[in-house]
Amino acid sequence: MRAADLIRFARDAASGSPLRTSLLILAMAIGVAAVVVLTALADGARRYVLNQFSAIGSNLVIVLPGRSQTGGFNPGNAITSTPRDLTIDDAQALLRASAVHRVAPLAVGTSEISVGGRLREVMVAGTTAEFIAVRRLSLAQGRFLPPGDWRRGASEAVIGARIRDELFGRDEALGQLVRVGDRRCRIVGVLAATGQGLGMNTDELVIVPVALAQAMFNSNTLFRILVEANSREAIAPAKAQVSEIIRLRHEGEQDVTVITQDAVLATFDRLLGTLTVAVAGIAAISLAVAGILVMNVMLVSVTQRTAEIGLLKALGATRATIRNAFLTEAAMLSLAGALLGFALGHAAAALIRQLYPAFPALPPDWAVLAGVATALATGLAFGVLPARRAALLDPVQSLARR
Amino acid sequence: MSAPLIELSRIERVFHLGDSQVHALQSIDLCIAAGEYVAVMGPSGSGKSTLLNLLGLLDRPDSGSYRLAGRDVTTLSADEQARVRSERVGFVFQSFHLVPRLTAAENIALPMVLAGIAPAERGERVRQALRDYGLENRADHRPDQLSGGQRQRVAIARATIMQPALVLADEPTGNLDRTTGEEVMRLLEELNRGGVTLIVVTHDGALGARARRQLLMADGALQQDRPGSGGTPSEACALPT
Ligand SMILES: Nc1ncnc2c1ncn2[C@@H]1O[C@H](COP(=O)(O)OP(=O)(O)OP(=O)(O)O)[C@@H](O)[C@H]1O
Numbered sequence: 318m319r320a321a322d323l324i325r326f327a328r329d330a331a332s333g334s335p336l337r338t339s340l341l342i343l344a345m346a347i348g349v350a351a352v353v354v355l356t357a358l359a360d361g362a363r364r365y366v367l368n369q370f371s372a373i374g375s376n377l378v379i380v381l382p383g384r385s386q387t388g389g390f391n392p393g394n395a396i397t398s399t400p401r402d403l404t405i406d407d408a409q410a411l412l413r414a415s416a417v418h419r420v421a422p423l424a425v426g427t428s429e430i431s432v433g434g435r436l437r438e439v440m441v442a443g444t445t446a447e448f449i450a451v452r453r454l455s456l457a458q459g460r461f462l463p464p465g466d467w468r469r470g471a472s473e474a475v476i477g478a479r480i481r482d483e484l485f486g487r488d489e490a491l492g493q494l495v496r497v498g499d500r501r502c503r504i505v506g507v508l509a510a511t512g513q514g515l516g517m518n519t520d521e522l523v524i525v526p527v528a529l530a531q532a533m534f535n536s537n538t539l540f541r542i543l544v545e546a547n548s549r550e551a552i553a554p555a556k557a558q559v560s561e562i563i564r565l566r567h568e569g570e571q572d573v574t575v576i577t578q579d580a581v582l583a584t585f586d587r588l589l590g591t592l593t594v595a596v597a598g599i600a601a602i603s604l605a606v607a608g609i610l611v612m613n614v615m616l617v618s619v620t621q622r623t624a625e626i627g628l629l630k631a632l633g634a635t636r637a638t639i640r641n642a643f644l645t646e647a648a649m650l651s652l653a654g655a656l657l658g659f660a661l662g663h664a665a666a667a668l669i670r671q672l673y674p675a676f677p678a679l680p681p682d683w684a685v686l687a688g689v690a691t692a693l694a695t696g697l698a699f700g701v702l703p704a705r706r707a708a709l710l711d712p713v714q715s716l717a718r719r
Numbered sequence: 720m721s722a723p724l725i726e727l728s729r730i731e732r733v734f735h736l737g738d739s740q741v742h743a744l745q746s747i748d749l750c751i752a753a754g755e756y757v758a759v760m761g762p763s764g765s766g767k768s769t770l771l772n773l774l775g776l777l778d779r780p781d782s783g784s785y786r787l788a789g790r791d792v793t794t795l796s797a798d799e800q801a802r803v804r805s806e807r808v809g810f811v812f813q814s815f816h817l818v819p820r821l822t823a824a825e826n827i828a829l830p831m832v833l834a835g836i837a838p839a840e841r842g843e844r845v846r847q848a849l850r851d852y853g854l855e856n857r858a859d860h861r862p863d864q865l866s867g868g869q870r871q872r873v874a875i876a877r878a879t880i881m882q883p884a885l886v887l888a889d890e891p892t893g894n895l896d897r898t899t900g901e902e903v904m905r906l907l908e909e910l911n912r913g914g915v916t917l918i919v920v921t922h923d924g925a926l927g928a929r930a931r932r933q934l935l936m937a938d939g940a941l942q943q944d945r946p947g948s949g950g951t952p953s954e955a956c957a958l959p960t
């Protein structure tokens with residue numbers, strides 16, 4: 318039997334019993350649509366989390382003093398083991414790097430803040446105007462530290478939302494003078510409440526100009542240098558450039574550690590990627606169910622068409638021809654179901670995107686391919702048994718059936 | 720006269736029904752020459768259909784040998800038998816056995832489709848067959864839109880579309896009224912005059928008498944082998960095998 322005839326014969330047989338055919342196609346379609354929609358949701362969640370990460374500064378490169386343990390053995394370190402401190406000059410030098418967008422130095426210490434007899438221990442962060450942009454923070458009131466010479470700085474402070482509540486309650490905080498350690502500062506801004514953030518909690522932070530903080534703690538070292546790369550792609554070059562600049566400034570010694578948020582991001586990416594695969598696997602179970610349905614419906618079809626099979630044999634059909642006719646029918650039904658499910662799944666994903674624009678519910682290509690391929694494979698695999706049964710029917714007894 | 724087409728010797732066919740056995744065919748010796756017209760008659764359950772199925776290679780004997788056109792066909796594999804059916808045998812059934820979802824033309828073309836013949840040649844042969852059997856206006860009708868006589872004509876067209884040497888008809892007029900049955904018999908006899916070996920199972924003595932040779936069966940055995948009104952049977956098989 319020619320391939321074209323086989324396909325036409327299977328098509329006619331399928332359209333000859335519309336209820337059975339539409340039931341099968343629907344079952345397959347639901348299975349494939351489930352794979353498409355569920356992976357769209359899982360992969361959407363992955364992208365959503367990555368996007369949120371970008372919002373808090375995923376292009377961040379952080380420089381900390383001291384060589385991290387993971388750096389391996391460095392002969393230079395073996396000779397002069399005392400690491401140099403990071404300084405404001407180091408931070409300023411990083412602005413020369415081409416892949417670097419912004420730099421914010423960070424000096425940190427604990428101190429006391431007091432106003433009108435109320436006293437509280439706080440974390441004091443000395444930094445510059447760029448900090449608010451690099452950390453993607455926002456203000457509830459007032460303004461942030463003004464741009465200007467990093468070595469000078471007015472006695473001004475920006476406080477976290479929690480500090481404001483505890484020290485001032487319902488009173489106006491802006492413009493008030495507070496004592497931070499042994500300095501008097503004027504409050505110029507209040508940070509918007511963020512809740513527990515990654516790293517330090519900005520709600521309980523007092524931010525002052527870096528020069529003031531260093532004077533307060535009587536030190537000229539930095540706790541960190543926060544560097545924002547130009548783009549996600551620029552993170553790696555920025556890291557390399559930053560390392561090189563610091564190395565040159567530190568007489569050729571690699572005595573700082575440069576980390577990126579990429580590592581954290583990669584972990585999340587992996588975690589949620591695994592989730593997508595797991596969800597795809599669960600959805601594939603519905604395809605197996607559809608496969609079993611294909612088998613049962615095809616078995617019923619073989620029974621119903623026993624007389625026809627006997628006739629085909631009398632007309633000279635070989636076992637292979639009969640088997641192929643039933644397999645072709647199973648494959649066609651599965652393919653039709655897979656295509657319908659593909660369309661349904663994409664429509665559902667599009668609907669979700671329409672309803673929740675922030676949620677990028679897009680099925681990954683591999684999941685769609687795997688879904689359609691699994692539908693075809695299960696359809697064929699579960700079609701084998703009915704096809705074999707049809708091929709092995711005894712023609713005389715089949716013809717006797719009516 | 721002509722060479723033997725069918726040679727059966729000591730054919731046995733036993734059906735097992737639970738503990739009991741039914742001897743549907745018992746030591747059948749039979750020789751039919753190419754071009755013969757044979758009627759098989761006998762009471763119900765005497766083994767006529769079983770014999771015909773065996774001749775058409777739809778069934779295998781439990782013992783004995785069957786030579787078709789000089790070749791032993793009992794030992795052939797299922798696929799080889801299917802090939803022989805495709806090329807040499809045409810079946811006509813009492814209940815027509817048309818595929819209900821296919822049109823008359825498609826039903827006629829079915830054996831050629833199964834044999835993998837090219838669509839162009841199929842179309843030509845189907846058109847010719849539709850003309851030969853007066854079905855030109857019914858080509859696109861489905862079986863349920865045809866009368867019984869038309870259905871049987873479609874079935875005969877289908878049985879002969881591969882130009883088989885042997886046509887086997889199991890009570891071809893059983894579901895038809897007398898005049899339509901007569902007409903169907905005339906078509907089959909026409910085939911026989913064209914050289915096709917024709918074997919017809921029938922209950923109708925009058926129809927059976929038209930054959931040149933009548934086989935009378937009883938209880939699975941060949942009881943009588945006598946010439947009909949059509950003339951004496953061929954000599955080719957007179958020699959014992
Ligand atoms: N598949 C089968 N299983 C068991 N017994 C069978 C089978 N087919 C036929 N038989 C038996 O074999 C015998 C011959 O059957 P067959 O169909 O050849 O008779 P027949 O002469 O064609 O009868 P009818 O004129 O009623 O069609 C019968 O007794 C029947 O019951």
Ligand SMILES: [Mg+2]
Pocket residue numbers: 767768769889
């Ligand atoms: Mg019978």
